Structure formats: structure tokens, C-alpha cells
Amino acid sequence: MNVFAIATNWLGNAPDFAVPYALAALGLILTERAGVLSLGAEGLMLVGALVGIGAQLAFGEPAIALVLAMGAASLVSVLFAVMTILLRVNQVIAGLALVFFCQGLTSLMGTLFGWTNRAVESFAAVPLGPLATLPLVGRLFEQNIVVYLTLPIFLAVVWYLTRTSAGLRMRAVGENPQAADAAGINVTAWRFAAVLAGAALVGLAGAYISVVSTKLWIAGMTGGRGWIAVGLVIFARWSPWKALAGAVLFGCIEALIPQLAAAGVQLPQYFVLMTPYVVTLAVMVWVAVGGRGSDGEPAALGEPYLREERR
Numbered sequence: 001m002n003v004f005a006i007a008t009n010w011l012g013n014a015p016d017f018a019v020p021y022a023l024a025a026l027g028l029i030l031t032e033r034a035g036v037l038s039l040g041a042e043g044l045m046l047v048g049a050l051v052g053i054g055a056q057l058a059f060g061e062p063a064i065a066l067v068l069a070m071g072a073a074s075l076v077s078v079l080f081a082v083m084t085i086l087l088r089v090n091q092v093i094a095g096l097a098l099v100f101f102c103q104g105l106t107s108l109m110g111t112l113f114g115w116t117n118r119a120v121e122s123f124a125a126v127p128l129g130p131l132a133t134l135p136l137v138g139r140l141f142e143q144n145i146v147v148y149l150t151l152p153i154f155l156a157v158v159w160y161l162t163r164t165s166a167g168l169r170m171r172a173v174g175e176n177p178q179a180a181d182a183a184g185i186n187v188t189a190w191r192f193a194a195v196l197a198g199a200a201l202v203g204l205a206g207a208y209i210s211v212v213s214t215k216l217w218i219a220g221m222t223g224g225r226g227w228i229a230v231g232l233v234i235f236a237r238w239s240p241w242k243a244l245a246g247a248v249l250f251g252c253i254e255a256l257i258p259q260l261a262a263a264g265v266q267l268p269q270y271f272v273l274m275t276p277y278v279v280t281l282a283v284m285v286w287v288a289v290g291g292r293g294s295d296g297e298p299a300a301l302g303e304p305y306l307r308e309e310r311r
Helices: 001-030 041-059 061-087 091-114 129-133 145-163 165-175 177-182 186-212 224-236 240-262 271-288
Strands: none
Touching: 001 041, 001 145, 001 186, 001 224, 001 240, 041 061, 041 091, 041 186, 041 224, 061 091, 061 186, 145 165, 145 186, 145 240, 165 177, 165 186, 177 186, 186 224, 224 240, 224 271, 240 271
């Protein structure tokens, strides 16, 4: 395989690898902008992946499968919302518990229902006219519909957070819940809504992996992408556009690995598996050393709130 073919395939496959990171990070940003620290992305992605493949096997329509996966992830996130918002359980512990719960639940259900390793059909690639015939970069313009919809989804969330009164209320709840409460904003309701909405996007990220990308389910198939999305949010300083750029970076790195293997470059298996995490650690170190970690962080992130408490 020549260098031109490797570069073409790499660029063409990068968006497919980047979309799960982008959607999961966006969901986490939406939740954490309201002041709820969400570490359960890995578990919610697994729920979305399992329900998505189950729905696809049942209905044979990927659009329905993705929607049902989003709903399932939101439903599971109600447990997390009750623990952290109503019962004021430590949000770090609750997030970790959610991951372990979802890992066990999805592995069990996938086995019981016989959904493991059952291949499905999904969206076909849609070429964007003459752009798809361009040399080298043409494959970038021949993607499935979810890849094309990712940018509009980001635009909609950014518009919501920055240009609407509802988005202002949600951000106010994450910055200063006491002031928001004094202004008549229901902090509990807005945080609940943020958790459910963010979980839906995270579930969509998981369903994309199973229904659109790999087209099958295996236990633990998200492979730590939820944890990488958590780090990506910190790297992006809770900015959706920076998170999208980071997702593209990670997507390009992950897409490069199979191309190197196809070119005959011998890479140790465990080195390949650890590469995304090494990059994540490097990014976290860069953020910490540069003192950039707190920029853009919601002031009340991770802090429980009761209406009777005043500071």
C-alpha cells in the first residue's frame, strides 16, 4: 500500500473515529455546565451501544435505534440524577458507581438476549457530490449521515447555551446556584434536565459505535472512550468547539493505527491499546502544567445544592 492510499484511507476514516468522542464530550459539557460533575460517560455509552444494537436487531432501522439508545441512556441517568441532585451523594463516587453498574448490566443483558457478535446493517456512506471525487481528501466527503449531523448538533448546543434564555439559566445554575435560586430559577429541575439531556448525547455516542461504526455488540466495546471524553472536556475547558477539535485530534490518532498496520508497520498489541490513553495523559499534564485546567470551569461544578442553604 502506497503512502497516498494510506493518507486517503486515514483521512476518510478519521471522522468515524472522532464522532463518538465529540458527542460524548458535548454531552458531558451540557451536564457539567449546570454544575453536575459527570464521570459516568463510559457506562452511559455502553447502555447506548447495547440498546442501539438491540433496537436495530428488532426494527432494522438505524435512526430508530439511535433515538431509543438516547432515551435509554437518559433513563439510566435518572438514577445518577437522583443520587447526586436529590440525595446529594458525592458526585465522583456516584459517577464511578454508575460506570460499574452499567458495565455489569450491559454485559448481562447482551448475553441473556443473545445480542453479542450479531452483525447488523446501518447507514450507508453518502457522497457529497463532486467533493467526494477530490484527490486525497475526497473520502472526507463520503461519510454516513451521523457524521454530517455532528456539526449541526454542536451548533445547536452552542446556540442554546449562549443565545437563549434557557441556556443562560442552565449556565447560571452551574456558576452560582444561590443567585439563580434567588432569581426564581428552579436549580433542581434545571440540573435534572441537564443530566438527562447530556446523557442522551453520551448514549448517542455509544450507539454510534455499535450501530453505525462496528455494526455489532460485544461486552465493553466502548473501550474506555468515555474516560477519554472526560479528559477531553477538561482539555477543552468546557468549550464545545475546543472539545470538537480535541475529538478530531483523537479520531485522527485512532484512525492512524490500523493504517500503519496495513502498511506493514509492526506495532505491539498492548502499545496500540494504550496509545489513546497515553495521549490523554499527555494532554492532562499539558493542561496542568500550563495552569489552564480551571479556565472555563463552572464555578459550582460538583457542588450539591439545597434551597435552604445560603452562603
